[in-house]
Amino acid sequence: MEAPQAVPNDVNKYRMQKARNKTVDILYSIFRYLLIIGISFIIVYPLLMKFSVAFKAREDIYNPTIYMVPVHFTFDNIKMAMTILNYFPLLGNTLLFVVVTTVLTAASCALAGYGFARFAFPGNNILFALVVLTILVPTSTLMVPMYLHFRSFDILGLVHLFTGKQGVNLLNTYWPSIITSATAIGLKAGLFIYIFRQFFKGMPKEIEEAALIDGAGGVKTFLQIMLPNAVPPIITVVLFCFVWQYNDTFFTSLFMSESSLMPIKIASLSAQANQLIPSLLGIGNSANVKADPNHVAMVIDTGILLAIIPLILLYLLVQRYFVESVERSGIIG
Amino acid sequence: MIGTKLTLNRKRSLLGLAFITPWFLGFALMFATPLIQSIKFSLSKLTISPSGYQLEFVGLTNFKDALLIDATFNRILSQSVTEMALNVPMILFFSLFSATLLNQKFKGRVLARAIFFLPVILASNAISSAESQGLINLVGDASVVNEMGTSASSYNIMSMVMMLADIGLPLSFIDYITEAIVRIYDIITHSGVQILIFLAALQSVPSSMYEVAKMEGATAYESFWKITFPMVSPLILTNVIYTIIDSFSGSKVTTTIFNTAFKTQNFGLSSAMSWIYTIIVSLVLVIIGFVLSKRVHYN
Numbered sequence: 001m002e003a004p005q006a007v008p009n010d011v012n013k014y015r016m017q018k019a020r021n022k023t024v025d026i027l028y029s030i031f032r033y034l035l036i037i038g039i040s041f042i043i044v045y046p047l048l049m050k051f052s053v054a055f056k057a058r059e060d061i062y063n064p065t066i067y068m069v070p071v072h073f074t075f076d077n078i079k080m081a082m083t084i085l086n087y088f089p090l091l092g093n094t095l096l097f098v099v100v101t102t103v104l105t106a107a108s109c110a111l112a113g114y115g116f117a118r119f120a121f122p123g124n125n126i127l128f129a130l131v132v133l134t135i136l137v138p139t140s141t142l143m144v145p146m147y148l149h150f151r152s153f154d155i156l157g158l159v160h161l162f163t164g165k166q167g168v169n170l171l172n173t174y175w176p177s178i179i180t181s182a183t184a185i186g187l188k189a190g191l192f193i194y195i196f197r198q199f200f201k202g203m204p205k206e207i208e209e210a211a212l213i214d215g216a217g218g219v220k221t222f223l224q225i226m227l228p229n230a231v232p233p234i235i236t237v238v239l240f241c242f243v244w245q246y247n248d249t250f251f252t253s254l255f256m257s258e259s260s261l262m263p264i265k266i267a268s269l270s271a272q273a274n275q276l277i278p279s280l281l282g283i284g285n286s287a288n289v290k291a292d293p294n295h296v297a298m299v300i301d302t303g304i305l306l307a308i309i310p311l312i313l314l315y316l317l318v319q320r321y322f323v324e325s326v327e328r329s330g331i332i333g
Numbered sequence: 334m335i336g337t338k339l340t341l342n343r344k345r346s347l348l349g350l351a352f353i354t355p356w357f358l359g360f361a362l363m364f365a366t367p368l369i370q371s372i373k374f375s376l377s378k379l380t381i382s383p384s385g386y387q388l389e390f391v392g393l394t395n396f397k398d399a400l401l402i403d404a405t406f407n408r409i410l411s412q413s414v415t416e417m418a419l420n421v422p423m424i425l426f427f428s429l430f431s432a433t434l435l436n437q438k439f440k441g442r443v444l445a446r447a448i449f450f451l452p453v454i455l456a457s458n459a460i461s462s463a464e465s466q467g468l469i470n471l472v473g474d475a476s477v478v479n480e481m482g483t484s485a486s487s488y489n490i491m492s493m494v495m496m497l498a499d500i501g502l503p504l505s506f507i508d509y510i511t512e513a514i515v516r517i518y519d520i521i522t523h524s525g526v527q528i529l530i531f532l533a534a535l536q537s538v539p540s541s542m543y544e545v546a547k548m549e550g551a552t553a554y555e556s557f558w559k560i561t562f563p564m565v566s567p568l569i570l571t572n573v574i575y576t577i578i579d580s581f582s583g584s585k586v587t588t589t590i591f592n593t594a595f596k597t598q599n600f601g602l603s604s605a606m607s608w609i610y611t612i613i614v615s616l617v618l619v620i621i622g623f624v625l626s627k628r629v630h631y632n
Binding site: 029032033035036039040042043044047108109111112114115116118119120121122124127130131134135136137138139140141142143144145146147148149179180182183184185193218219222243247250254266304307308311312314315316319320322 | 342345346347348349350351352353355356357358359360362363364366367368370371374379381386431434437439443445446447448449450451452453454455460517518521522529574578581582586587590591594595600603604607608610611614615618
């Protein structure tokens with residue numbers, strides 16, 4: 001907006017300028033809406049398509065006149081996708097896994113972040129540089145050793161010492177993810193430590209000094225004074241950790257390729273759908289019977305929608321905290 | 334207790350060490366050890382046996398194999414590094430642009446923000462792989478899908494190229510722009526977190542600065558370049574680094590490395606590949622960090 005530079009005695013000219021400014025403003029806001037709606041459309045379109053496909057009956061697949069809104073509404077696709085995925089047990093399982101790892105990650109990262117932010121122990125900066133290193137090294141570098149490590153898990157040879165075995169095979173259990181998240185080295189944990197450290201660094205030192213004078217020890221100060229004040233970074237970390245953990249395929253397919261977790265099941269959905277749809281439709285089990293590929297694609301889309309619906313619901317509930325918490329968690333500055 | 338004899342400072346530093354102990358254990362056992370092992374693996378031939386694994390030292394053979402003998406690794410590596418290099422500026426530009434847009438006041442801003450951050454929660458490799466598999470299923474062949482993808486999105490690109498060429502822009506620049514348009518969906522869905530970071534940065538710019546600029550007669554364009562841009566410039570480096578790190582997870586190189594290890598069981602070669610990738614990425618990061626940190630304005 002330009003400031004109107006009115007000449008006091010020339011009212012007409014002033015009015016003209018005001019009108020011009022107003023049109024420019026209106027044009028600009030129309031342009032802005034067009035832009036925002038356009039971009040929003042690009043983002044939302046795949047989601048809308050999935051919704052429309054989910055309720056489409058099979059008769060509608062080959063009807064070219066249908067756009068988005070199906071003629072024959074049906075819940076068949078959803079039912080079928082749910083049977084193939086074994087949906088509710090799978091969802092419960094996944095949510096439990098994700099919640100546990102998220103809580104552990106947030107706790108361990110908060111501890112480490114506070115430790116790095118507030119205590120001057122020898123090597124603080126060097127150790128923190130190592131945290132940054134864990135963010136920067138691609139996970140594929142650590143993949144093979146980690147896999148072998150969890151294949152015969154053993155801390156300092158203790159298991160070997162007591163049982164004489166070569167360690168415990170932890171693959172296809174939840175332990176690899178639980179161990180890595182409890183020790184703040186799991187999925188993008190370095191980033192979370194960084195967020196917590198930045199936030200705790202920005203908090204006034206006087207609070208802690210007052211707590212110290214009042215006789216609170218370091219642990220008590222952390223639990224009762226620092227943590228209740230650290231809501232913004234906790235929200236940020238919990239949100240991102242939850243979402244990334246829910247969507248992660250790399251670690252889950254590396255350590256838990258046979259567990260029933262959402263990302264793994266979704267990735268193998270198409271093979272399963274091809275196998276199961278003929279028998280679900282009751283047209284036979286033999287290998288010669290093949291489902292209509294369009295129908296399979298429809299069921300896959302429905303399955304994907306079922307997988308992301310919990311996230312979308314969660315997002316609708318908490319989305320207003322997204323910006324606020326990132327803004328206040330001190331990543332900036 | 335011994336604790337009572339320690340000075341306050343000693344006590345504090347011990348406590349600090351106690352706070353980072355979980356992380357340090359994890360770092361030592363799950364990061365540093367695997368990292369060193371990974372170097373060792375990349376220099377040897379690894380065979381898995383029921384009781385563990387055997388290593389046989391082979392020197393740099395794995396690295397030679399990855400670069401000179403493996404049929405596709407070279408191509409995939411260069412492809413995904415160039416793709417990364419192309420995507421970074423586009424994502425940065427788009428996310429800064431969207432952040433400034435979303436920072437303005439208009440009706441429906443909350444909704445617009447909610448939609449713009451939606452890709453953050455939907456960016457899943459599982460979903461994209463299931464989607465492409467569904468498409469493969471439909472068409473019957475993976476290569477057809479790739480071709481379809483390019484043809485579907487580039488149907489009217491030629492007319493635009495002609496138009497831009499008529500204006501007299503250099504051809505390489507036109508290529509870049511058209512590339513950006515073709516990949517607009519990719520770019521939009523990959524810039525959620527970056528928009529978030531830029532938006533938070535924009536909101537931390539004191540509004541008094543804009544008021545002063547307005548009084549002095551600066552246009553919106555001027556105040557963007559003289560106030561907004563310098564104030565968010567420290568976050569540009571953060572976003573570049575984030576974008577590069579983010580590109581690891583979906584990149585074809587990671588898939589290749591994964592498949593080399595767990596489908597063809599060639600663990601040594603896989604480690605060598607991942608080290609080549611790591612070295613290249615860290616070189617890129619160092620160069621970008623060096624170039625950008627000199628130009629950034631810190632207040």
